[in-house]
């Protein structure tokens with residue numbers, strides 16, 4: 001009888017042969033595209049690890065050598081083992097305009113997060129919730145603005161003390177908790193949004209998906225379904241969330257069945273927004289709970305990370321504090337705490353846009369996977385099954401696009417809005433506006449649908465901090481910590497601290 005070791009040896013040899021075959025096949029289709037790193041089977045694996053640990057450096061190297069064109073890098077994050085990265089206005093606009101039938105957004109997301117394994121059956125239930133975020137969620141921001149302010153103030157008071165002495169606060173942990181509360185206030189209301197266990201389920205889940213996606217990425221394909229089912233916490237998370245939301249959703253479904261979609265006192269919350277759009281086959285409790293979990297996954301850590309980065313920049317650049325306070329005080333005096341007042345805070349908008357430019361959460365953006373061979377107008381072909389993305393990190397640091405590109409200039413974009421010669425500059429340089437040379441939220445019809453929600457929360461939190469707290473970096477620290485890169489993602493350091501005290505007026 002064959003020993004276990006021999007059987008394992010045969011399986012592994014099979015995996016290596018299969019990998020060699022797919023790697024070589026894709027490499028030959030991509031041979032016209034230059035490589036950053038190695039394209040030899042063995043050393044490409046080392047380059048893929050280099051990309052996992054130092055992705056921004058490799059993106060920058062390719063950008064410097066092949067600007068306006070495409071290059072490829074070996075990567076552990078895609079099934080083909082490659083990612084093609086494009087730069088320059090023409091190629092990025094063509095990437096943005098490519099139809100989903102050719103360059104697919106969801107297929108790329110599925111692969112990056114290994115959703116087939118980490119989400120299992122839930123990865124195949126469509127994405128109608130993207131429209132819900134664009135419509136119901138975004139439209140609720142103005143009428144429910146007072147809820148956002150209320151929850152922000154309450155949660156800051158609980159988590160960030162307003163004392164006379166400087167107190168260190170671990171920023172990312174504090175802001176994940178605050179943003180989770182604020183998002184949930186809009187999605188499911190109070191007091192549930194404040195329940196520590198309800199919050200913990202969502203924040204733990206987000207960390208778990210990222211971690212388990214990483215583990216599955218490292219496994220050879222034949223083992224992925226098994227490893228995925230071992231590490232996935234989706235069924236368990238849905239069960240736990242069901243304990244909090246199940247009865248509420250059941251009741252809402254019963255009411256809708258009796259009264260339709262318009263009835264006196266119908267809550268303006270995520271359950272109603274989802275029910276407004278849900279295809280019949282998904283209008284059930286399990287599916288609604290799962291959508292709330294997904295939206296929270298997409299919303300909380302991203303927004304908290306970007307807010308963390310903006311606060312770190314503010315602490316590192318205290319010269320912006322007074323002009324921002326003056327602008328916020330004037331806007332609130334004119335229009336009260338409202339969405340209109342927020343729209344008037346152009347310097348603040350510019351400050352967070354500049355922060356996102358230099359400290360974005362990804363080094364590539366607008367990631368798509370080719371469903372069929374796709375050819376750019378310059379002749380570069382992305383073969384079916386290969387992933388392609390825009391070089392956001394290097395674009396944001398390009399001196400040809402941004403004057404003094406490596407310096408943080410908080411009012412760079414408000415100056416452009418006010419002094420621009422083109423009347424569209426007013427809109428072009430708003431935080432939420434994506435461009436071929438501004439990609440923190442992606443670009444095109446799949447650009448982040450939650451960016452209006454995120455921007456409202458980030459700017460309101462910044463305004464609250466500026467008016468109520470003094471803040472500084474810990475003694476001896478001059479620059480904000482850079483965070484750590486895992487593949488194409490930047491993870492904000494959970495050790496980053498800021499000292500807060502009550503504002504001295």
Ligand code: HEM
Nearest residue numbers: 298299302303306366367440441442443446447448450454
């Ligand atoms: C500052 C915070 C955020 C950042 C930096 C961010 C960034 C991104 C990026 C880069 C994409 C991919 C876009 C593309 O491929 O072109 C994306 C997609 C997405 N984001 Fe966000 N996001 C943030 C907040 C949010 C929030 C608050 C929500 C929900 C309320 C959300 C929901 C989504 C969803 C559902 C998608 C997938 C869109 C699709 O499949 O078409 N995001 N986000």
